[in-house]
Amino acid sequence: MSGAAVRGLVPGVERLAVLRANAIGDLVVSLPALAALRTAYPGAQLTLIGDEWHRDLLAQRPGPWDRVVVGPRYPGLRGEPFDAEPGPDYEAFLVQQIAESYDLVVQLHGGGRTSNQVVQALKPRLSVGARTPEAPELDRWVPYPPDRHETLRCLEIVDLVGASITSIQDLAPRLAVTGQDLDESFSASASEVDVVVHLGANDSRRRWPVSSFAVLIERLTELGREVVLIGGAADRELVAELPAGVLPGCRDLVGRLTLGGTLGLLSRARLFVGNDSGPRHLAAAVGVPTVGIFWGPNRQTFGPLVGPHRAVTAYRTDCPRCGVERMACAHPDSVVAGVTVEEVLTAVADLHTG
Known part of the structure; x- marks a missing residue:
C-alpha cells in the first residue's frame, strides 16, 4: 500500500x-x-x-x-x-x-x-x-x-x-488584524482609506507596467476615488517611474509600513488593486475586495477561489522578447502588459465598492 x-x-x-x-x-x-x-x-x-x-x-x-x-x-x-x-x-x-x-x-x-x-x-x-x-x-x-x-x-x-x-x-484565507497593526496604520495615515494600489511583484514578469498603473490612477482619481500607494522599500524604484503629475493625487506610503502595519491599513480599505503579489493576498486575508492582475498559469495556482475578488488575466505564455514558451528564459519582460486599463476598471466597477 x-x-x-x-x-x-x-x-x-x-x-x-x-x-x-x-x-x-x-x-x-x-x-x-x-x-x-x-x-x-x-x-x-x-x-x-x-x-x-x-x-x-x-x-x-x-x-x-x-x-x-x-x-x-x-x-x-x-x-x-x-x-x-x-x-x-x-x-x-x-x-x-x-x-x-x-x-x-x-x-x-x-x-x-x-x-x-x-x-x-x-x-x-x-x-x-x-x-x-x-x-x-x-x-x-x-x-x-x-x-x-x-x-x-x-x-x-x-x-x-x-x-x-x-x-x-x-x-477563504483569514488573518487576524491586531490593535498594534491598526495603530501603526493610523500613525502613517489617519484619513479614510479608499483604493489601495500596489505596483510591485517579486517577479518582474508578473508586473503590470508602471505606465498602465499611472493611467489607472488618473482614471480612478477622475472617478472620485482616493488612491493610497503601498509596498516595501524595493518598490520605491517603481514609484519613481510614475509621471510627476500622478503622485500628487496619491497618498504615498511605500516603504513606510511593516507587514503588520500594512495589514492594518488594508483592513481599513474599500478596495485593493495590484499585481499577483503578497499584498494582494494579505488584502484578501483581511476581507478586502481585490482586483488582481494575473498571468494565466499563476491565476490557476494562486488566484482567488471564493469571495469578492476579480482576477484580470493575461494568458500569454511566451517571452515577449525571445518567444521561449512558458518563460523558460531569464528575460525580465512583463507577460501581463497586454492587460488593458479598461479591463481593470471594469473589474473595479464590477465589485461595486465605494
Whole structure:
C-alpha cells in the first residue's frame, strides 16, 4: 500500500509541526489548511516552521499556530536555491527540533525534493506531505501535479491526516488584524482609506507596467476615488517611474509600513488593486475586495477561489522578447502588459465598492 492510500486522524498527537518557509502569498494560500489542522487537532501544540518574516508577523498574532520557529538555511527553503549547501544553522536547528519529539510533521513546502529531507530529519512519529517522483517518500503522501491550486493542494495534504473543511467559505484565507497593526496604520495615515494600489511583484514578469498603473490612477482619481500607494522599500524604484503629475493625487506610503502595519491599513480599505503579489493576498486575508492582475498559469495556482475578488488575466505564455514558451528564459519582460486599463476598471466597477 502506498503512502498516498493511507489517511485518517492520527491518534495521540500532542506536538504538530508544519513546514512552509517561503513567501507571503505561499503562507496566505495555506491558511485554510492550517485552520483545518487546528480544528482536527485542537489540543495539539502547532508549530509553524517558516522564515524570519513569519516569526515577525505571526508570533504574537492570533491564528491556528501556537508558535513560529525560523527554519534553517537549506536548499529550497527560505529562498535558497536548490543547489545551495545547507547553512551553518542546519545542525543546530535539527538538534533543537528533534528534541521537540513531534508526533506529526506536515510538509506544505512544495514537491518535497529537499523539504521532505528536512521533514524526515526531524524524526517525527508520522510524516505527511506531497512528493514529486524524485522526492523522498513520507509516511503519507500525495502526488505533486504542477498546475493544482495551492490552497487545494495544501488541503489535500492535510486531508491525509483527517483535517478537512466543512464549507466553501473555509476556502477563504483569514488573518487576524491586531490593535498594534491598526495603530501603526493610523500613525502613517489617519484619513479614510479608499483604493489601495500596489505596483510591485517579486517577479518582474508578473508586473503590470508602471505606465498602465499611472493611467489607472488618473482614471480612478477622475472617478472620485482616493488612491493610497503601498509596498516595501524595493518598490520605491517603481514609484519613481510614475509621471510627476500622478503622485500628487496619491497618498504615498511605500516603504513606510511593516507587514503588520500594512495589514492594518488594508483592513481599513474599500478596495485593493495590484499585481499577483503578497499584498494582494494579505488584502484578501483581511476581507478586502481585490482586483488582481494575473498571468494565466499563476491565476490557476494562486488566484482567488471564493469571495469578492476579480482576477484580470493575461494568458500569454511566451517571452515577449525571445518567444521561449512558458518563460523558460531569464528575460525580465512583463507577460501581463497586454492587460488593458479598461479591463481593470471594469473589474473595479464590477465589485461595486465605494
